[in-house]
Structures are given as C-alpha cells and as structure tokens.
Amino acid sequence: SSGVVLSHVVDHIDYVCxxxxxxxxxxxxxxxxxxxxxxxxxxxxxTIADLQKIPAMLASRGYSPEDIDGIMGGNAIDLLRRAWS
Structure with a gap:
C-alpha cells in the first residue's frame, strides 16, 4: 500500500479548489x-461505493451541498454539455 487514503484525495480536491x-x-x-x-x-x-464517503468529508471542511454535487460529477457534466453544444 502507498499509504494514500481518502482523506488525502479530499486534501487534493481542496487544494485544487x-x-x-x-x-x-x-x-x-x-x-x-x-x-x-x-x-x-x-x-x-x-469498493467504488466508498466514494460516497467523500461528500461528508467535503461537508466537514465547509463545502456547500451545491459545491459537493459539482465535485462529485456535476462539474464534469457541465463541461461536457458546454463542449458538445
């Protein structure tokens, strides 16, 4: 194991934001x-189902439900809609 855990993923998401x-x-x-x-x-x-731990981790850092929805997939959908329009 590399020692990477989901909290590190959330650290990187927060860094990008x-x-x-x-x-x-x-x-x-x-x-x-x-x-x-x-x-x-x-x-x-x-399992892939463990991705559902990320929204609560983001919420505990002060991210809004709307921002979390975007991070969990909405931002990608918005980008694809703009690219394909």
Whole structure:
C-alpha cells in the first residue's frame, strides 16, 4: 500500500479548489469506476461505493451541498454539455 487514503484525495480536491478560487475546476474522474485496480486506489477504499464517503468529508471542511454535487460529477457534466453544444 502507498499509504494514500481518502482523506488525502479530499486534501487534493481542496487544494485544487483553493488554487483555482472556486470548486468549478474539481471533479471525480469518470474513469475511476473500473479504470484502476485496488493497488492504485486509496487504501481505505474497498469498493467504488466508498466514494460516497467523500461528500461528508467535503461537508466537514465547509463545502456547500451545491459545491459537493459539482465535485462529485456535476462539474464534469457541465463541461461536457458546454463542449458538445
């Protein structure tokens, strides 16, 4: 194990949001489900269902429900809609 856990993932999401100045530039990638093996996933992520731990972790850092929805996929959908319009 690399020692990486979900809280490190949230640290990186928070870093991107702080660097960019908002949450519109952060999103969970669409390739995460099945794109990588367990050896390349955070150690405390047993299944893809464990991604659902991230919203509560973001909320505990003060992120709004709207921002969390964007980070969990809404920002990617918005980007694709703009690109394909």
């Amino acid at each position: 702080q660097l960019a100045g908002d949450t519109k530039h952060a999103c969970i990638g669409t390739d995460l489900d099945g794109g990588f093996g367990r050896e390349q996933s955070p150690g405390d992520m047993d």
